[in-house]
Structures are given as structure tokens and as C-alpha cells.
Amino acid sequence: MEVISALADGVLVALQPVNLGLAILGVIVGLFVGAMPGLGSVNGVAILLPFTFVIQSFTGGATSPMIFLAAIYYGAMYGGAISSITLGIPGASTAVATTFDGRPMALSGKAHIALVTAALASFVGGTVSNIIFTAFAPALASVALDFGDPEIFALMLLAFATFVGLGGDDIPKTIFSICIGLVLATVGFDIVSGEPRLIFFDITGFSHGIRFLVLAIGVYGIGEMIWTINTSRYSSSMTQVDVSAKNIWLAIKEFKTAWRGTSIGSALGFFVGILPAAGATPGSLMSYGVTKLISKNPKEFGKGAIDGIAAPEAANNSASTGAMLPMMTLGIPGSPTTAVLLAGMVIWGLQPGPLLFTNQPDFVWPLIGSFYISNVVAVLINLAFIPVFLWMLRMPFTILAPMIFVLSLVGTFAAYLDMFDVWLMVIVGVAAFFLRILDYPLAPAVLAIVLGPIAEPKLRQSLLFSDGDFSIFFTRPIAGPITILAIILILLPLFKVIKNKMKAAS
Amino acid sequence: MITRRTMIGLVAATMLASTSFTGIAHAFEPNKPVDFIIMAGKGGGADKMARLMQSIIEKNKLSTRPLVPINKSGGSGAEALIAAKGARDPDHTIMVTLNSFFTTPLRQPGLKIDAMKFAPIGRMAEDTFLLWVHKDSGITTFEQYLEKAKKDGSKWVMGGTGKNSEDNIITDYLNNNYGLSMKYIPYKGGGAVAKQVAGKQLNSSVNNPSEALGFYESGDMVPLVAFTDERLPMFPDVPTLKEKGGDFSYFMQRAVVGAPGMSDEALAYYNGLFKKVYDSAEWQDYKKKKSLMGDFMSGKDLVSYWGTQVDRHRKILKASGAIK
Numbered sequence: 001m002e003v004i005s006a007l008a009d010g011v012l013v014a015l016q017p018v019n020l021g022l023a024i025l026g027v028i029v030g031l032f033v034g035a036m037p038g039l040g041s042v043n044g045v046a047i048l049l050p051f052t053f054v055i056q057s058f059t060g061g062a063t064s065p066m067i068f069l070a071a072i073y074y075g076a077m078y079g080g081a082i083s084s085i086t087l088g089i090p091g092a093s094t095a096v097a098t099t100f101d102g103r104p105m106a107l108s109g110k111a112h113i114a115l116v117t118a119a120l121a122s123f124v125g126g127t128v129s130n131i132i133f134t135a136f137a138p139a140l141a142s143v144a145l146d147f148g149d150p151e152i153f154a155l156m157l158l159a160f161a162t163f164v165g166l167g168g169d170d171i172p173k174t175i176f177s178i179c180i181g182l183v184l185a186t187v188g189f190d191i192v193s194g195e196p197r198l199i200f201f202d203i204t205g206f207s208h209g210i211r212f213l214v215l216a217i218g219v220y221g222i223g224e225m226i227w228t229i230n231t232s233r234y235s236s237s238m239t240q241v242d243v244s245a246k247n248i249w250l251a252i253k254e255f256k257t258a259w260r261g262t263s264i265g266s267a268l269g270f271f272v273g274i275l276p277a278a279g280a281t282p283g284s285l286m287s288y289g290v291t292k293l294i295s296k297n298p299k300e301f302g303k304g305a306i307d308g309i310a311a312p313e314a315a316n317n318s319a320s321t322g323a324m325l326p327m328m329t330l331g332i333p334g335s336p337t338t339a340v341l342l343a344g345m346v347i348w349g350l351q352p353g354p355l356l357f358t359n360q361p362d363f364v365w366p367l368i369g370s371f372y373i374s375n376v377v378a379v380l381i382n383l384a385f386i387p388v389f390l391w392m393l394r395m396p397f398t399i400l401a402p403m404i405f406v407l408s409l410v411g412t413f414a415a416y417l418d419m420f421d422v423w424l425m426v427i428v429g430v431a432a433f434f435l436r437i438l439d440y441p442l443a444p445a446v447l448a449i450v451l452g453p454i455a456e457p458k459l460r461q462s463l464l465f466s467d468g469d470f471s472i473f474f475t476r477p478i479a480g481p482i483t484i485l486a487i488i489l490i491l492l493p494l495f496k497v498i499k500n501k502m503k504a505a506s
Numbered sequence: 507m508i509t510r511r512t513m514i515g516l517v518a519a520t521m522l523a524s525t526s527f528t529g530i531a532h533a534f535e536p537n538k539p540v541d542f543i544i545m546a547g548k549g550g551g552a553d554k555m556a557r558l559m560q561s562i563i564e565k566n567k568l569s570t571r572p573l574v575p576i577n578k579s580g581g582s583g584a585e586a587l588i589a590a591k592g593a594r595d596p597d598h599t600i601m602v603t604l605n606s607f608f609t610t611p612l613r614q615p616g617l618k619i620d621a622m623k624f625a626p627i628g629r630m631a632e633d634t635f636l637l638w639v640h641k642d643s644g645i646t647t648f649e650q651y652l653e654k655a656k657k658d659g660s661k662w663v664m665g666g667t668g669k670n671s672e673d674n675i676i677t678d679y680l681n682n683n684y685g686l687s688m689k690y691i692p693y694k695g696g697g698a699v700a701k702q703v704a705g706k707q708l709n710s711s712v713n714n715p716s717e718a719l720g721f722y723e724s725g726d727m728v729p730l731v732a733f734t735d736e737r738l739p740m741f742p743d744v745p746t747l748k749e750k751g752g753d754f755s756y757f758m759q760r761a762v763v764g765a766p767g768m769s770d771e772a773l774a775y776y777n778g779l780f781k782k783v784y785d786s787a788e789w790q791d792y793k794k795k796k797s798l799m800g801d802f803m804s805g806k807d808l809v810s811y812w813g814t815q816v817d818r819h820r821k822i823l824k825a826s827g828a829i830k
Contacts, residue, residue, distance in 0.1 A: 196584070
């Protein structure tokens with residue numbers, strides 16, 4: 001009951017004109033970045049984070065800026081489907097699975113049904129996950145209070161292990177990417193020994209460490225921009241969509257046939273989203289696979305099955321809420337986007353972690369309330385303005401690229417007032433581009449930068465406690481199982497290799 | 507907050523560059539936004555205090571030009587000290603300092619920074635330190651604490667804010683003078699340390715009152731002894747270490763300094779400005795609430811205070827082996 005009244009108060013705060021306005025603005029921005037191929041939620045959130053300081057200076061607290069960014073995150077999950085369906089190019093990696101059936105359906109002249117199904121499934125996925133989130137979060141936060149240094153380190157280990165064990169990218173490259181992130185995370189002043197480390201060329205700018213925002217904007221602003229310019233030399237044809245009110249109404253009525261994919265996506269998406277390092281993309285792919293598996297007509301999948309659109313779209317929205325859960329309750333981001341949100345919370349002066357729920361109820365509940373509001377706003381705007389988004393999708397990237405470039409430069413400077421950071425950001429962006437060309441996954445590096453500064457001191461503090469004895473990670477009741485699970489996940493690829501070898505031998 | 511300041515600052519700077527003129531003969535007034543360097547990261551105690559000063563100046567319109575807060579937390583203050591030392595316009599560069607103002611130049615002679623060269627604008631307060639334990643430890647007096655900590659030896663864990671920090675100095679003092687061998691584990695900030703004590707992950711801490719206040723009010727954390735000369739008004743029942751026979755008190759300076767090379771006219775202006783901040787009702791209220799001590803101090807008095815602090819820290823750091 002306490003939760004319901006807290007939530008009701010939160011929804012009221014989220015409905016205040018400023019917050020509602022920011023939610024609407026955020027959703028529109030999110031729909032846009034989600035729909036534009038080459039941009040996803042993380043790009044929007046990273047590039048616009050510095051501008052939330054402006055919002056904060058007008059509204060005071062951290063609630064309104066966070067509502068804005070969270071709305072972008074949600075909007076992007078909706079927007080991704082638009083280009084997946086009409087262009088056949090996923091607007092964001094989270095909408096890859098939506099192309100499988102969305103594109104064929106659009107080519108068969110039923111693009112309006114695909115678009116409406118995607119929007120409604122997203123809405124259901126978002127709502128279901130919000131309810132699960134509201135029920136779980138306070139409980140998890142109260143358990144997390146008992147977490148000491150070894151427990152937090154074990155969780156960090158688990159986060160890295162999921163990348164290696166479940167990441168799906170090339171494993172040596174994933175490990176290399178994590179290592180780059182960890183090395184960059186050690187730059188600066190070491191709190192345990194009190195000594196400066198890796199101050200390259202004695203530049204004082206390195207003494208405060210490499211700021212996460214500099215990296216995030218470098219990788220997801222400049223790096224992504226160069227990448228898109230380099231890769232999008234194709235021309236694509238856009239499917240015509242008949243978006244008359246009558247057509248949309250018919251499509252809404254048809255949505256009930258997609259209940260199977262919607263419910264699987266909503267539930268599965270959330271739980272995959274909770275896993276660190278998993279997030280919305282694997283969540284939507286897995287939901288698509290499971291729905292196909294249990295469908296009565298698996299043969300229709302890939303040819304325009306309505307369940308094949310509903311499942312990934314419900315899942316990516318649900319997973320994005322799921323990824324918020326460890327971020328809000330444990331202070332551990334599950335995806336690059338939540339990592340940026342976490343960095344924002346720190347910059348706005350909040351202390352993320354289990355105490356957030358006890359110490360900052362004025363922040364937490366309006367934010368959760370805004371999840372519900374943004375979700376409603378997103379589905380309405382999405383349905384009402386489908387033609388506008390289709391028109392925007394025709395915008396050539398040559399217009400968008402300079403905008404991203406300028407926003408990245410101004411945003412980085414505004415955040416820290418330091419030209420050193422701006423140059424570093426550009427260098428990071430160029431480096432990220434080359435790493436992508438060489439097929440290195442960047443998300444592990446970005447998360448390692450966030451998790452490294454948490455994991456390293458926790459490891460050393462734990463070992464100080466135990467006088468250097470590693471058994472502290474195994475003997476404590478909460479840390480033990482987490483550490484063992486992490487080790488199993490790290491070894492998982494090895495098991496697969498051995499299994500394959502044995503198969504080949506026999 | 508910072509962005510709007512910046513935006514205003516940038517706009518104001520560009521617009522005024524063409525219209526304003528420097529070199530007014532008599533009293534100094536800033537003719538552009540003033541860089542307000544904070545020797546700590548965002549969100550910590552030092553940062554909140556600096557931003558309070560800024561908001562008092564803004565609210566009471568004490569300055570015609572805005573103060574632009576810039577956080578430089580790197581290298582335990584080294585980054586801030588270097589930035590202030592190399593300031594292009596010393597008359598428009600001021601900095602909020604902590605005790606790392608004394609210790610960092612001592613520990614890193616390579617920086618070639620002399621604390622005494624900075625312009626003495628004003629000491630706004632001295633923060634205090636208390637010894638804290640969790641209420642479930644059952645310890646209520648300093649004597650019980652010594653007994654338990656002695657018995658536990660290196661199993662007794664004290665947390666603090668970094669190696670060779672203020673907390674480390676106090677912990678060393680207790681270990682050396684009371685035959686203890688407490689283990690010292692550094693954390694990122696005072697807030698994190700207090701949280702670990704409240705969560706019973708650490709046995710004790712020497713937090714500032716402002717850092718432990720939340721857990722003190724909720725009853726989780728109990729203060730045992732204050733490292734001050736007199737009892738703190740906020741904790742009238744907590745004895746000082748001096749009452750318990752120890753000859754030791756320790757404070758954290760919260761002072762505003764000007765960049766080396768600041769002109770006398772500018773120094774006089776900032777002296778007046780921060781005296782007004784100090785006298786404001788908001789600042790006095792904050793001092794009381796956060797249990798801060800120390801009167802306003804500026805000019806020669808502040809320089810001689812720094813002199814004694816530098817000497818004292820040199821001795822302390824030599825004794826602990828941090829410097830030769």
C-alpha cells in the first residue's frame with residue numbers, strides 16, 4: 001500500500017506542467033533519435049545530458065532533468081520500429097528484430113498495421129514492465145543495503161562476466177574492449193594509495209581521471225557520426241504508408257491478434273533487461289525467438305507475422321525499464337544508456353545506490369511516475385504523428401551530422417568548462433570509429449569505464465579487510481553465490497569450445 | 507546550475523568585451539565573471555559549501571559579476587592548485603580550499619606550489635571531526651572504544667577519505683598514542699565512509715558532522731569524542747579528546763584564496779565580499795547547522811594561520827613517513 005501511495009504522489013509530481021512538458025519533449029526527441037538510422041537512445045541521452053544542466057538550473061532538483069532523459073530513452077524504443085518497418089533499416093540496434101517481420105509486412109502493403117502493432121506492443125511492454133519495476137525496486141533496494149565491499153565487487157564481476165558469457169560478440173575482442181575500458185578508468189588519482197596514475201605527458205587534465213561524459217559523447221556522438229557517414233552510402237527506398245484515421249483504427253482492432261508476442265516480449269524483455277550487459281537488444285532478439293518457437297504458425301515468421309513485430313517491440317520497451325532496476329537500486333548500470341543516466345545522476349548531485357530510495361524519495365517516485373506518463377505520451381505521439389516521423393526520416397544525414405558535431409562540442413564544454421575535455425572527446429570519437437571498423441564491440445569498454453572505478457576500489461578495500469585473502473569473495477553469504485555465478489559465466493565460452501572439440505573428435 | 511552560469515557568463519563576456527572598459531582608477535570591481543575554482547568534485551561537502559557561498563552572493567546581489575563555479579577535483583587538489591597558479595587573470599580567479607591546500611604541495615614538491623603565495627581572501631569556517639561508531643557496537647564512551655579497539659587489534663577497521671588525508675592523520679594519531687593497531691581503509695568521500703559505518707561494514711570513522719548528520723539523526727551512528735578544543739554546541743554531551751587527556755585537536759580549513767599575483771586592490775575587494783558572505787544570515791545558519799567553528803579571518807592573520815598549519819602538517823606527514 002505504501003508503494004501505491006508513494007507512486008500516486010510520484011505520478012502527480014510527474015504530471016506537473018514542467019515535468020509533463022519535459023516528458024513530451026523527451027519522447028519527441030527520443031522518437032526522433034530512435035527512428036533515425038545511426039542514432040539510438042544512448043546517442044540521444046549522451047549528447048543531450050550536458051543540456052539537462054540548463055533544465056536543472058531552472059527547476060532546481062534532479063527530478064526534471066532525469067524525467068527528460070528517461071523520456072528520451074522510452075521514446076527511442078518506440079522510434080526504432082518506424083525505420084525498421086518503412087526503410088527496412090533498424091533505427092537502433094534495439095529494433096533489429098523488428099525488421100524481420102515488420103519489413104515484409106510493409107512490403108506487402110500493410111505498413112500501417114505494422115506501425116500500429118509496434119506502437120501498441122511497445123505500450124503494453126512498457127506498462128507491464130513499469131508495474132513489475134514498481135513492485136520489485138523498493139524490495140531490492142532494501143536488500144541491497146546489506147551489500148558491503150565484497151558483495152559489490154562480486155556484482156561487478158558478474159557484470160563483466162555476462163559480457164563475456166552472454167555477449168554474443170567475438171570473445172577475445174570483448175575482453176580486449178573491457179580491458180581498454182578498465183585501463184582508461186584507472187587514469188587519475190588513486191584513492192587507496194593516494195598516488196596519481198597514468199598522467200600521460202604530465203597533462204594536469206588527466207589528474208581528475210577521464211570523465212565518463214567525455215567518453216560517452218566521444219563514442220556515441222562523434223564516433224557514431226563518423227561511422228554513419230562512412231557506412232550510409234546506400235540509398236534506400238521508403239515504403240509508402242497510408243496513415244488515414246480509418247486505417248489506423250482498423251490496425252488497432254487487429255492488434256488483439258498479437259497477444260502472444262506481446263505478452264512474451266513484455267515478460268521476457270524485463271528479465272533480460274535486468275541482467276547487466278544484456279539490455280534491450282538481446283531482450284528483443286530472444287523474445288522474437290521464443291515467440292517463434294511456441295507459435296502455432298512458425299512458418300509465417302519472417303514473412304510478416306504480427307506476433308513477430310509485437311514480441312521484439314514489447315521486449316525492447318520492457319527491457320529498457322528492466323535495465324533501470326539495477327541502476328536505480330544498486331547503482332550498477334545494465335546498459336550503455338543507463339550508464340549515461342547514472343553519470344547524469346552523479347553530476348546532478350545524487351548518490352546512486354541502495355540508499356537512493358531511502359534518502360531521495362522525492363527523486364525516485366516522481367521518476368517512476370514519469371515512466372508511466374512517458375509511456376502514455378509516447379504511444380499517443382507515436383500514433384498521432386506517424387506521418388511527421390516518416391517525413392523526418394527523409395532528412396539526409398548530411399543535415400544531421402553537423403548538428404551532432406556541434407552539440408557534442410558544446411555539450412562537452414558546457415559540462416566541465418574545460419577545453420582539454422573537448423579535445424579528448426574528439427580523440428576518443430575518432431579512436432572509437434577505428435575500433436568499430438576493426439569490429440571491436442564498444443559497449444563493454446563504455447561499461448568498463450563506469451564499472452571500473454567502482455570495482456577497483458571495492459576489490460582493494462575487500463582485500464584490505466581480509467589481509468589479501470581472496471576467499472572473502474566466496475565465504476560471505478551474498479558475495480559467494482554471485483562470484484561463483486560470475487566465474488561460471490566467464491568459463492561458459494570455454495565449455496562451448498570444449499564441447500565442440502569433443503563433437504569434432506567423435 | 508553550472509551551465510546556465512556558464513551560458514550567462516559566456517554571453518555576458520562576449521557582449522561586455524566590446525562595451526566595458528578596464529582600469530577604473532580607484533576601487534576594484536570585477537569587470538567579467540569570476541572563476542570560482544572548487545578544490546573538490548561535485549556533490550561533496552566542499553562543493554556544497556562553495557555553491558552555497560555562490561548562491562548567497564547571487565541572492566543578495568553582493569557582486570556585479572557572477573561567480574562561475576569550476577570543479578577541479580584531480581590529484582587531491584593538485585589540479586585546482588595548478589589551475590589557480592597558472593590563472594591568466596589572477597584578479598578574476600579565486601578558489602575554495604581544504605587542508606589539501608597545505609598537504610598536497612608538501613607531498614608533491616614537483617608541483618612547485620607554495621601555499622603561502624596565494625592571496626589570503628578569507629577563512630570562512632573550520633570544519634570539525636568526531637569519532638563515530640555504530641550504535642549496535644554497544645560502545646558509548648571513548649574508554650570503551652579504546653578497550654575494544656585494542657582487543658581487536660588489526661581486526662578493528664577505521665574508514666577514511668583517502669590515504670594521507672585528514673582522516674588518516676587522525677587515525678595515525680590514535681594508533682600511535684593509544685597503542686592501537688586499527689586498520690585504515692580509504693574510501694572516495696566522507697559520505698561513502700559514513701554509509702559504510704551505518705551499514706556496519708566499518709567499525710568506526712572520523713567523519714565531519716555534516717557527513718554523518720543523517721545517520722546521527724536516525725540514531726545509527728554515535729559520536730564518542732570530538733577532536734576540537736571545546737565541546738561542539740550541537741553535541742554538548744560529547745567530550746573533547748582534550749578532556750580525555752589527549753593533547754590533540756584537528757580542524758579542516760574552509761577558506762577562499764585568490765590566485766597568486768592577485769593585485770592588492772582586488773584582494774581588498776574580495777576580502778570585503780566574503781566578509782559580507784560570512785556575516786549573512788544564511789552562512790551563519792549553515793555554520794550552526796553543520797557544526798562548523800572558526801571566525802572570519804583574512805589578510806595577515808590568515809597568512810600566519812597558514813604558516814602554522816603548513817608547519818604542523820609538515821611535522822605530521824614527516825612523522826607518518828609520507829614525506830622525508
